[in-house]
Amino acid sequence: MKKISTKSKAIIIAFSILFSIGLAVLIAWLIAGVNGISVLFAFVSKQLLGMKWLNDLIGLAFTGMFGAEFVQSIWGAALQFFIYDIIKIIFLLCMLIFIVSYIQSYFPPERTKLILGKHKGIVANVMGAMLGTVTPFCSCSSIPLFVGFTRAGISSGVTFSFLISSPLVDLGALILLASVFGFPIAISYVFVGLLLAVIGGTIIEKTGLGKNVQEFVLQGESVNTEFLESTRKDRLVYARDQVWNTFKKVWLYVVVGVGVGALIHNIVPNDWIQLVLGQDKWYSVLVASIVGVPMYADIFGTIPVAEALFYNGVGVGTILSLMMSVTALSLPSMIMLSKAVKPKLLFAFILIVVIGIIAIGYTFNALGFLFV
Amino acid sequence: MSKIVVYGSGCKKCHKLYDNVLECLKLIGAEADVDYINDMNVIIQKGFMSLPVLEVDEKVVSSGKLLKVKEIQILL
Numbered sequence: 001m002k003k004i005s006t007k008s009k010a011i012i013i014a015f016s017i018l019f020s021i022g023l024a025v026l027i028a029w030l031i032a033g034v035n036g037i038s039v040l041f042a043f044v045s046k047q048l049l050g051m052k053w054l055n056d057l058i059g060l061a062f063t064g065m066f067g068a069e070f071v072q073s074i075w076g077a078a079l080q081f082f083i084y085d086i087i088k089i090i091f092l093l094c095m096l097i098f099i100v101s102y103i104q105s106y107f108p109p110e111r112t113k114l115i116l117g118k119h120k121g122i123v124a125n126v127m128g129a130m131l132g133t134v135t136p137f138c139s140c141s142s143i144p145l146f147v148g149f150t151r152a153g154i155s156s157g158v159t160f161s162f163l164i165s166s167p168l169v170d171l172g173a174l175i176l177l178a179s180v181f182g183f184p185i186a187i188s189y190v191f192v193g194l195l196l197a198v199i200g201g202t203i204i205e206k207t208g209l210g211k212n213v214q215e216f217v218l219q220g221e222s223v224n225t226e227f228l229e230s231t232r233k234d235r236l237v238y239a240r241d242q243v244w245n246t247f248k249k250v251w252l253y254v255v256v257g258v259g260v261g262a263l264i265h266n267i268v269p270n271d272w273i274q275l276v277l278g279q280d281k282w283y284s285v286l287v288a289s290i291v292g293v294p295m296y297a298d299i300f301g302t303i304p305v306a307e308a309l310f311y312n313g314v315g316v317g318t319i320l321s322l323m324m325s326v327t328a329l330s331l332p333s334m335i336m337l338s339k340a341v342k343p344k345l346l347f348a349f350i351l352i353v354v355i356g357i358i359a360i361g362y363t364f365n366a367l368g369f370l371f372v
Numbered sequence: 373m374s375k376i377v378v379y380g381s382g383c384k385k386c387h388k389l390y391d392n393v394l395e396c397l398k399l400i401g402a403e404a405d406v407d408y409i410n411d412m413n414v415i416i417q418k419g420f421m422s423l424p425v426l427e428v429d430e431k432v433v434s435s436g437k438l439l440k441v442k443e444i445q446i447l448l
């Protein structure tokens with residue numbers, strides 16, 4: 001029997017996925033030209049990922065059970081949004097965490113450290129930002145990770161690129177965003193998230209702020225522990241356990257998020273929202289970015305709120321700013337980080353991220369017409 | 373008698389792994405010297421980056437995972 005290595009197997013799988021996507025796009029193009037392609041993408045994001053059919057189904061069920069009047073009332077509509085969104089997000093969440101965890105099992109921090117150690121300059125920053133999206137780590141491991149990176153000779157800029165992108169961007173967020181806002185916005189979110197990570201890290205390094213770490217971080221040898229190679233079964237078990245653990249951890253955020261979303265969507269008067277976050281208000285992005293910093297929620301809890309704001313006509317940039325500031329800066333990780341870096345660097349880090357988020361918000365609001 | 377060490381930063385996951393190790397030993401009726409280390413300096417010196425880490429006889433058998441009792445049984 002011919003032996004196929006895991007690496008070439010992975011390449012074959014990746015190619016066949018790309019091939020099927022390409023085939024679907026080609027068929028759509030042959031049937032309806034360029035229009036066909038955009039219809040296909042809209043179908044994937046609205047029906048397949050966004051599950052609009054589920055919303056319609058719940059609407060029909062409500063009409064059958066309580067009459068059309070109930071569905072049109074604000075409380076009926078809020079309840080419909082609540083049930084639809086909870087089912088949708090939890091379903092997508094479980095699917096995505098499984099896939100993402102499986103991919104993550106290939107990138108333990110120890111391996112990421114070795115990969116990053118081999119690169120220099122801006123390439124290393126980009127790699128740091130990208131690996132930040134696929135390396136699993138919880139805030140309780142952030143000190144050993146920070147120290148491990150630094151002692152391995154990875155520059156402060158690259159480490160911060162990693163730390164900025166890690167909570168901000170991940171594959172799961174990309175798909176969930178696509179389900180709510182469509183692919184153009186989702187892909188732009190990922191792109192600007194990575195850009196912020198690269199630029200933020202570079203600034204921290206070039207200004208010399210990155211040297212402000214606690215003494216103990218630098219005193220010591222770099223130690224490379226061997227990491228354990230996993231079998232496919234290990235990875236599948238790991239991915240399954242991650243789904244369950246993440247579910248246990250975030251379900252409350254999701255329920256609260258969807259609840260708040262349903263309130264915003266249907267019950268809070270739209271005028272109020274427009275007053276604070278309206279497109280025509282110059283301060284909307286500023287408010288969204290700063291309000292989000294002390295809030296701590298998983299990206300999955302933020303999306304229903306973003307979704308509701310989006311339907312109420314709040315600008316795309318304002319929404320992205322809110323999501324980014326809620327997820328990127330959280331109290332637990334700040335507390336952990338403050339043990340390894342000096343206050344000056346910590347504040348510079350927070351400042352750079354907040355300014356970056358605000359800039360992204362204004363840019364997207366100005367260019368929003370391109371996406372919606 | 374084997375020597376088992378759990379390294380953790382004091383988070384929930386790490387504590388639970390320690391508890392699971394103890395439970396596992398009770399279950400299989402084995403005696404072992406079990407240690408729980410949450411001294412950051414030791415952890416950093418060892419170069420661990422994904423906690424919790426489970427070490428059996430000075431050999432890392434698992435890192436970054438909260439293992440269940442059954443899974444620990446296989447590793448011991």
